[in-house]
Amino acid sequence: MSELKVQHFLTLAHLISKGAKSNFVSITTSSLGRNIKKSQQSASKHLLELEESGFVERMISGRNISVRVTPKGYSEMLGLYTALKSCLESSSKIELKGSIVSGMGEGAYYMSLKGYTEQFKEKIGYVPFPGTLNIRLDRKEDFEAVKKFDSAKTTYIEGFSDGKRTYGWVKCHPAKLNSSLDCLLIRLERTHHDTSIVELISKYDLRKAAKLDDGTNVRIEIPLKNNS
Amino acid sequence: MSELKVQHFLTLAHLISKGAKSNFVSITTSSLGRNIKKSQQSASKHLLELEESGFVERMISGRNISVRVTPKGYSEMLGLYTALKSCLESSSKIELKGSIVSGMGEGAYYMSLKGYTEQFKEKIGYVPFPGTLNIRLDRKEDFEAVKKFDSAKTTYIEGFSDGKRTYGWVKCHPAKLNSSLDCLLIRLERTHHDTSIVELISKYDLRKAAKLDDGTNVRIEIPLKNNS
DNA sequence: ATTACTAGGCCACGAGTAA
DNA sequence: TTTACTCGTGGCCTAGTAA
Numbered sequence: 001m002s003e004l005k006v007q008h009f010l011t012l013a014h015l016i017s018k019g020a021k022s023n024f025v026s027i028t029t030s031s032l033g034r035n036i037k038k039s040q041q042s043a044s045k046h047l048l049e050l051e052e053s054g055f056v057e058r059m060i061s062g063r064n065i066s067v068r069v070t071p072k073g074y075s076e077m078l079g080l081y082t083a084l085k086s087c088l089e090s091s092s093k094i095e096l097k098g099s100i101v102s103g104m105g106e107g108a109y110y111m112s113l114k115g116y117t118e119q120f121k122e123k124i125g126y127v128p129f130p131g132t133l134n135i136r137l138d139r140k141e142d143f144e145a146v147k148k149f150d151s152a153k154t155t156y157i158e159g160f161s162d163g164k165r166t167y168g169w170v171k172c173h174p175a176k177l178n179s180s181l182d183c184l185l186i187r188l189e190r191t192h193h194d195t196s197i198v199e200l201i202s203k204y205d206l207r208k209a210a211k212l213d214d215g216t217n218v219r220i221e222i223p224l225k226n227n228s
Numbered sequence: 229m230s231e232l233k234v235q236h237f238l239t240l241a242h243l244i245s246k247g248a249k250s251n252f253v254s255i256t257t258s259s260l261g262r263n264i265k266k267s268q269q270s271a272s273k274h275l276l277e278l279e280e281s282g283f284v285e286r287m288i289s290g291r292n293i294s295v296r297v298t299p300k301g302y303s304e305m306l307g308l309y310t311a312l313k314s315c316l317e318s319s320s321k322i323e324l325k326g327s328i329v330s331g332m333g334e335g336a337y338y339m340s341l342k343g344y345t346e347q348f349k350e351k352i353g354y355v356p357f358p359g360t361l362n363i364r365l366d367r368k369e370d371f372e373a374v375k376k377f378d379s380a381k382t383t384y385i386e387g388f389s390d391g392k393r394t395y396g397w398v399k400c401h402p403a404k405l406n407s408s409l410d411c412l413l414i415r416l417e418r419t420h421h422d423t424s425i426v427e428l429i430s431k432y433d434l435r436k437a438a439k440l441d442d443g444t445n446v447r448i449e450i451p452l453k454n455n456s
Numbered sequence: 457a458t459t460a461c462t463a464g465g466c467c468a469c470g471a472g473t474a475a
Numbered sequence: 476t477t478t479a480c481t482c483g484t485g486g487c488c489t490a491g492t493a494a
Contacts, residue, residue: 005487006234010234016316017314017318019320023376023452024372026367028457028459029458029459029460030457037491038488038489039489040459040489041459041489042487044459045487045488046462059368059369059372060459062458064459065459066369067460077312077316081309081316083241083278085309087244088306093247094247094251095247139254139289139292139294140294141252141287141289144287145251145252146325148251186303220490235469256476256478266469267470267472267476268477268478268479269472269479270468271480273468288478290477292478293477367490
């Protein structure tokens with residue numbers, strides 16, 4: 001018999017907080033009105049309508065009124081509560097969309113430098129395939145999202161110097177390519193101002209593994225810690 | 229800048245469940261409409277109004293729209309969630325109101341029978357003052373509440389027989405008289421059909437301790453287990 | 457003091473539609 | 476396809492008021 005109307009939500013919540021779960025609690029429509037920030041008349045109507053839909057039971061003795069929430073009413077609130085809970089507590093992921101662009105080959109060069117490979121081996125357990133997969137992001141809103149990675153704390157590969165020049169740090173974020181291939185999204189110190197292109201590295205040759213040509217559309221998912 | 233309107237509640241919840249907490253998520257107003265069981269037009273208006281009140285940020289790129297929930301929007305939902313949580317999880321109490329009526333003295337007689345006192349000593353740790361305080365309940369809705377005690381599981385004093393006749397069981401529920409005096413509300417097998425009068429027993433003489441005469445109005449609180 | 461009816465205003469919603 | 480405008484209808488709300 002009908003659904004809970006949104007405008008009755010606060011009313012039902014207030015009744016439960018008054019202890020009206022399975023026990024009659026005496027209440028006046030004016031105090032209820034004050035609590036839900038509506039008029040006495042609205043509060044009265046709410047109770048009548050909630051009763052009609054089977055969410056509460058009313059018991060009238062003279063001028064006073066007692067109300068209790070029915071199991072149906074309580075389970076309705078419990079449903080809302082758990083729905084809210086799951087949507088607030090669920091850890092989510094960021095999804096990026098883009099297409100493959102050819103790198104200049106310099107990714108392969110940098111990633112195979114001993115200053116990096118030794119740290120890779122130590123910090124992620126393997127030396128990535130020498131070469132990066134460059135992806136140009138399609139969507140403007142994704143550029144924004146990428147910026148967050150620079151301040152997020154993840155695997156941090158330190159920069160180094162070989163005497164001639166210095167090489168910047170690299171941050172690695174676990175990611176999934178097209179929902180299946182494990183890889184790392186990397187952010188480089190030297191390019192961290194540019195957020196329209198992201199680079200992926202992996203244990204394997206991603207280009208071959210996923211049969212990717214330039215221009216192919218791909219999807220990247222990056223799991224997100226709950227509080228970030 | 230204004231409060232969250234109730235009708236926007238579901239919309240905001242849906243956005244968060246889509247992962248729009250602090251990250252832009254691309255969405256169409258029609259899919260949003262379907263999810264909140266409103267029209268595309270309403271969904272569009274919701275987003276506009278939510279943005280105007282500072283609960284979400286919108287980012288438009290061409291035909292598509294991306295939305296993220298602002299910290300303000302998120303904390304609003306978190307507030308609702310915790311409010312709901314506390315009102316659903318709080319263990320409550322039943323409050324009865326009534327006035328003292330004089331017992332016939334038979335309470336004192338029964339309660340001092342050895343068959344009962346030995347069990348009292350064992351199960352509640354002391355022998356109650358010989359005599360019961362009888363209270364006539366004022367409110368019709370309280371009669372209903374008292375019935376629940378008979379099926380609730382609490383201290384159970386078994387009935388017995390002295391050879392001549394049998395004496396019924398007694399159930400004891402911890403209670404507080406006028407918010408201060410610890411006592412036990414008892415339900416007797418022989419009178420468990422009558423719910424307009426309840427009887428209290430205590431370690432002490434409640435009548436003297438609280439200076440109670442017949443007709444005095446009293447309040448009885450019985451703490452309630454969470455799931456009853 | 458209550459509860460709850462009636463009348464009327466305002467606003468949320470959806471149909472139609474433009475861009 | 477989109478988003479979001481206008482406008483008409485229906486329903487929520489409050490003021491006034493009866494009981």
